[in-house]
Amino acid sequence: ALYTLAFAYPRSGTPATVEREDRREAFFRDELAQLFALAREQRLDIASLKGSYAGAMGWGQFMPSSYRDYAVDGNADGRIDLFNDLDDVFASVANYFAKKGKWQRGGPVMQRALRDPGAADFVNPGNSVTLDQTLASLRAAGYRPASAPLAANAPVTLITLEGAAGPEYWIVYNNFKAITTYNISRLYATAVHQLAEAIAGRSPEPA
Numbered sequence: 612a613l614y615t616l617a618f619a620y621p622r623s624g625t626p627a628t629v630e631r632e633d634r635r636e637a638f639f640r641d642e643l644a645q646l647f648a649l650a651r652e653q654r655l656d657i658a659s660l661k662g663s664y665a666g667a668m669g670w671g672q673f674m675p676s677s678y679r680d681y682a683v684d685g686n687a688d689g690r691i692d693l694f695n696d697l698d699d700v701f702a703s704v705a706n707y708f709a710k711k712g713k714w715q716r717g718g719p720v721m722q723r724a725l726r727d728p729g730a731a732d733f734v735n736p737g738n739s740v741t742l743d744q745t746l747a748s749l750r751a752a753g754y755r756p757a758s759a760p761l762a763a764n765a766p767v768t769l770i771t772l773e774g775a776a777g778p779e780y781w782i783v784y785n786n787f788k789a790i791t792t793y794n795i796s797r798l799y800a801t802a803v804h805q806l807a808e809a810i811a812g813r814s815p816e817p818a
Contacts, residue, residue, distance in 0.1 A: 724769060735771070738772075790803050
């Protein structure tokens with residue numbers, strides 16, 4: 612997959628997309644080089660490796676560069692195996708969150724917000740996780756935490772998700788943004804957080 616994307620990246624033929632396609636092809640060429648370096652370092656048989664259509668590998672679906680930059684030896688056996696060793700997998704995903712996403716241990720992820728009657732729609736194009744708000748600025752816009760604030764002075768923003776009963780408003784913190792460095796989907800990050808809460812035995816926030 613990496614070889615194909617590196618040297619035969621699909622072309623749309625439209626001038627508007629040529630630059631983007633050139634960047635993507637260059638990205639996959641670098642990832643292919645990273646794969647050869649990774650195989651040498653971790654004693655991997657390239658011919659036997661399996662990955663996604665984009666070259667992501669292992670339980671955590673790390674690209675080769677992320678494997679080299681963030682994967683760690685979770686069980687101290689002298690080797691980092693993200694294909695078969697769950698100790699390495701969990702430790703590596705945690706390290707990715709901490710190093711790439713700047714995860715804050717014990718910090719808040721997200722909490723439900725209430726919309727005041729008559730409050731205007733909150734403008735956040737694309738549900739961006741740019742943390743350019745405060746709880747005070749959200750309150751001034753008509754949105755407030757449904758429960759006690761998780762971090763009174765932390766930078767935040769507000770995202771809107773479609774729930775079973777209609778729009779849901781969520782205040783998101785730095786650790787939510789950290790999850791989106793792993794997968795940019797806000798739905799993915801929300802699901803990760805809510806699943807983690809369930810595993811920890813904590814009840815979901817009320818609607």
